[in-house]
Structure formats: C-alpha cells, structure tokens
Amino acid sequence: MASQANARKGSGRHASAPAPDEGTAMRIGDLARLVGTTPRTIRYYEEIGLLPAAAERHAGVHRLYGASDVERLREIMSLRQLLGxxxxxxxxxxxxxxxxxxxxxxxxxxxxxxxxxxxxxxxxxxxxxxxxxxxxxxxxxxxxxxxxxxxxxxxxxxxxxxxxxxxxxxxxxxxxxxx
Amino acid sequence: MASQANARKGSGRHASAPAPDEGTAMRIGDLARLVGTTPRTIRYYEEIGLLPAAAERHAGVHRLYGASDVERLREIMSLRQLLGxxxxxxxxxxxxxxxxxxxxxxxxxxxxxxxxxxxxxxxxxxxxxxxxxxxxxxxxxxxxxxxxxxxxxxxxxxxxxxxxxxxxxxxxxxxxxxx
DNA sequence: TCTAAACCTTACGTGAACGTAAGCTTGAGG
DNA sequence: CCTCAAGCTTACGTTCACGTAAGGTTTAGA
Known part of the structure; x- marks a missing residue:
C-alpha cells in the first residue's frame, strides 16, 4: 500500500539513496558485515542521531548505504574503541x-x-x-x-x-x- | 613505594587491616575521594573480585585501606579508561x-x-x-x-x-x- | 508473477556498571 | 560513656548499548 509517487525506477534513484550520487548501494546487512557489526546497532546509531537518517525514506522502505556511510561507520567504531x-x-x-x-x-x-x-x-x-x-x-x-x-x-x-x-x-x- | 618494615603500631590491629603492614589506614570514603570515585564503586569492585576483599573482615566492620590499595585502585581506573x-x-x-x-x-x-x-x-x-x-x-x-x-x-x-x-x-x- | 530472504517497525529483554534508598551498626571524637 | 557521621548489608532502580522476538513489508531473483 501507499507506494507513493515513486515510480521513477528507470535508472537508479529509489527512495533513500545513499548519497546524492554514490556508486555502490548496499543494504543494512551488507554494511553491518562490512564493518563488523549488526543491523540492530546501525539502526540504533541512526535512532540516536549518530548516523544520519536518509531524509527521504518512507516508513518500511529498506535503508540504502554507500561508500561514505561505510567510512563514517568505520570511523565511529574506531573512535569509540580508541577514545573510549x-x-x-x-x-x-x-x-x-x-x-x-x-x-x-x-x-x-x-x-x-x-x-x-x-x-x-x-x-x-x-x-x-x-x-x-x-x-x-x-x-x-x-x-x-x-x-x-x-x-x-x-x-x-x-x-x-x-x-x-x-x-x-x-x-x-x-x-x-x-x- | 614500599614502606618496608615500619614500627609496629602500639595497639593497632583491628579486623581488616589494610595490609600486613602499611602506614596510613583510611576508610572507604577517603579512598574514594582520593582516587575520584564513590564508595559504592569500590564495594562493587570488591564484589566482583576486582579488588581483593580483606580476608579477615567480619560482617559489618568498616573496610580499611592503605597506600597499596590507593595505588591499585588508581591503576584499575587508569587502565580501564586507557584500554577501554x-x-x-x-x-x-x-x-x-x-x-x-x-x-x-x-x-x-x-x-x-x-x-x-x-x-x-x-x-x-x-x-x-x-x-x-x-x-x-x-x-x-x-x-x-x-x-x-x-x-x-x-x-x-x-x-x-x-x-x-x-x-x-x-x-x-x-x-x-x-x- | 511469485517466492523467500532480508528488511521494517515496535516493543520488551539483557548485561554491565554503578546509583539510591532503607534500616541498622561502628568507631572517632568530645 | 555518648553521639552521630560515616559505614555496612540488602535490595531494588537506572542508564547505556545493544539483543531478540513478533508480525508485517520490500525486493532481488527465478
């Protein structure tokens, strides 16, 4: 239900793009595996505002991440660990x-x-x-x-x-x- | 930092001496203030076995600490902070x-x-x-x-x-x- | 088109590391 | 000897940082 006016699937550009224009788009599970954590943790970080919450994402739609998100998350985890x-x-x-x-x-x-x-x-x-x-x-x-x-x-x-x-x-x- | 063989205290020796022979004996509140924590935390550390629990202390008797305990606790807090x-x-x-x-x-x-x-x-x-x-x-x-x-x-x-x-x-x- | 894995939201659960309150006891100082 | 601040034990409460489960939805792929 409520698939909104989002019919522009022609090329790229679904809801919640990783960034204005970043090549590899992955889902939360992939990101989690990549940086060595869990989807839950990533959602939690988003929830508390530590990770930005892709503005144009309608309820229920899968989150998408790009290279910069990987970098950001890696930095977060590294800083957290190192600075305590x-x-x-x-x-x-x-x-x-x-x-x-x-x-x-x-x-x-x-x-x-x-x-x-x-x-x-x-x-x-x-x-x-x-x-x-x-x-x-x-x-x-x-x-x-x-x-x-x-x-x-x-x-x-x-x-x-x-x-x-x-x-x-x-x-x-x-x-x-x-x- | 070893205070070596100190003069035996005239009538010292209550239960729970800080160590076989250590000069300054302080109570839990003093120790806490000294290292920048709370009595509760010190008791907790003892409870989980991080700090040694003066063997010969009968229920209800005040805990007593010496210089080595200060050092130990300082080290604990420092390591915890630094190593995370x-x-x-x-x-x-x-x-x-x-x-x-x-x-x-x-x-x-x-x-x-x-x-x-x-x-x-x-x-x-x-x-x-x-x-x-x-x-x-x-x-x-x-x-x-x-x-x-x-x-x-x-x-x-x-x-x-x-x-x-x-x-x-x-x-x-x-x-x-x-x- | 259909399916199943992965994802979504919501909500309750959990372990670590203490905080806090209650009721009672100890012990240093007058 | 008396007092009373500081300590003691016991026990429940709390915050952080997620884990886990339930029930429904999305989406990659056959």
Missing amino acids: VSLEELKELLSAQEARAALKAEYHREDLSPARRREVLAESLVHIERQLALVERRVRELSGLRDELRGRAKRIRALLAEGKQGAAQRRKAAAGGRA | VSLEELKELLSAQEARAALKAEYHREDLSPARRREVLAESLVHIERQLALVERRVRELSGLRDELRGRAKRIRALLAEGKQGAAQRRKAAAGGRA
Whole structure:
C-alpha cells in the first residue's frame, strides 16, 4: 500500500539513496558485515542521531548505504574503541564533522565569497583540533603507561639474566627493584 | 613505594587491616575521594573480585585501606579508561598482577631455590608482556588516528594561508584537496 | 508473477556498571 | 560513656548499548 509517487525506477534513484550520487548501494546487512557489526546497532546509531537518517525514506522502505556511510561507520567504531567515549559524546564530537561535510559541499560551490569560505575552513579547523587534542592527550597517557611497563619488563629481564650466570647473592646489591 | 618494615603500631590491629603492614589506614570514603570515585564503586569492585576483599573482615566492620590499595585502585581506573576494557577483562589482566604480588613476597624470602626464583620472574615477565602488547597496539592505532587528524588540519591550514594572500582563483590549480 | 530472504517497525529483554534508598551498626571524637 | 557521621548489608532502580522476538513489508531473483 501507499507506494507513493515513486515510480521513477528507470535508472537508479529509489527512495533513500545513499548519497546524492554514490556508486555502490548496499543494504543494512551488507554494511553491518562490512564493518563488523549488526543491523540492530546501525539502526540504533541512526535512532540516536549518530548516523544520519536518509531524509527521504518512507516508513518500511529498506535503508540504502554507500561508500561514505561505510567510512563514517568505520570511523565511529574506531573512535569509540580508541577514545573510549560514550555514543553521546561521540555524537557531539562528530556533529562537528557532520557540519564540516555540509560545509564542504557549500565550500565547493563556485559562487561563494572568500570571506565565507574562510569562515568554513576556520570552523573545520577548530573541530579537528579539538579532536586532535583529545587524541594526543590519550597518546601521551598511553605512552606513559607503555614506558612504565617496558621499564618493569626490563628490570625483570635484568634479574633473569643476572640469575642465569650464578651470583645469587648479588641480588642484595641491586636491591629496591620491584618484582 | 614500599614502606618496608615500619614500627609496629602500639595497639593497632583491628579486623581488616589494610595490609600486613602499611602506614596510613583510611576508610572507604577517603579512598574514594582520593582516587575520584564513590564508595559504592569500590564495594562493587570488591564484589566482583576486582579488588581483593580483606580476608579477615567480619560482617559489618568498616573496610580499611592503605597506600597499596590507593595505588591499585588508581591503576584499575587508569587502565580501564586507557584500554577501554570491561571490568571482567581487566580482572583477568590484573589477576596476573595479583599473582605477581604474591610471588613477589615469595621471591624476597631468603630460602628460595634459584630455579623457583627464575620461574617466578619468568611468569611475571609473561604477564607484563601481555599487557605491554595490548598497550602498544593501542598506541599504534591512536598514533595513526592522530597523524590522520594532523594531516587534515595541515591541509586546512594550507588552504587558509593560501586564501589569505589573495589569489582566489589559485584554488583551481590546487584542486583535489579535501576540505 | 511469485517466492523467500532480508528488511521494517515496535516493543520488551539483557548485561554491565554503578546509583539510591532503607534500616541498622561502628568507631572517632568530645 | 555518648553521639552521630560515616559505614555496612540488602535490595531494588537506572542508564547505556545493544539483543531478540513478533508480525508485517520490500525486493532481488527465478
């Protein structure tokens, strides 16, 4: 019922196209398999606004995705895993990127004042740098942890090497080493 | 950080001492404030076996913690945040460390065969290296992300700089730059 | 045209990681 | 010794991030 005025199946263009014009159109199951998740998760992300909800999709019609959606979803899952943030925080972080995508389109139009163009770029830069700061902090912290662990490993290896060639009493000299 | 053989407290020794001999004994609320969490969380961690449950504590008696507990809890929260693992996974990861702590005690006894000593050390090394591998992978992934973001920022800054000194048409020449 | 797999919506269920409330007990300080 | 803030146990509540099931619809393909 209600098949609407959508009879234009001639070539491409069904409801809910993946993007203005992106080659490969896949369904939710394919996308899920591709990025290693489930349809439910993808729908959930859409539901909470983490993934954009193809505007022109009538109730019941299958969702369609393109290459950019794959990329986006991959990025989401990667960021989530790496930064360990909640989906809500991630959404905020990426709203930046969404805006950037929109602005990117705007940016590439020929009729755009240089001033506006600069505005768009500047805003993008702010967003990226915010993400960057987050990531860099994280890298620093993790590097610290890594170095600590390396130190411990090194100390143990030293003890092992020392023990190997006799000198069991030598240990007292090198006291303080935490096992 | 080992406080070594401290002067025995005059009349210390209530149930649930923080450790065989650790100076500062604090209650759960203090510990919570110190590491930035809540008593409930600490009890929960104990409940699921992530924090050791002072063996000799009779029902109803207040929990007491020492410096090593602070350290332990800090490490837990840090690892959890940095590695983004579940408490269950973390528990496994740390069971290693727990064992190490136990073995450390054993290790420092004078009467211990060099062979056994080497065993203890080797096992410790395995555990540490497992953690290390995890952390290093994480660092690599995050570094990749960081570099990607840096690249994007750089490109945008280049566009901004270019736009700044006139030449609005120059853009066409440097086409392909993703906003 | 017909079929069956994949998808749709809606809604309730679940595990992890705590939050919160109630009623009672402990223990540090006056 | 008394008090009362802080703790204790028990138990139900909550948020997040999906899982799962039911019942109907869409759509690729024979």
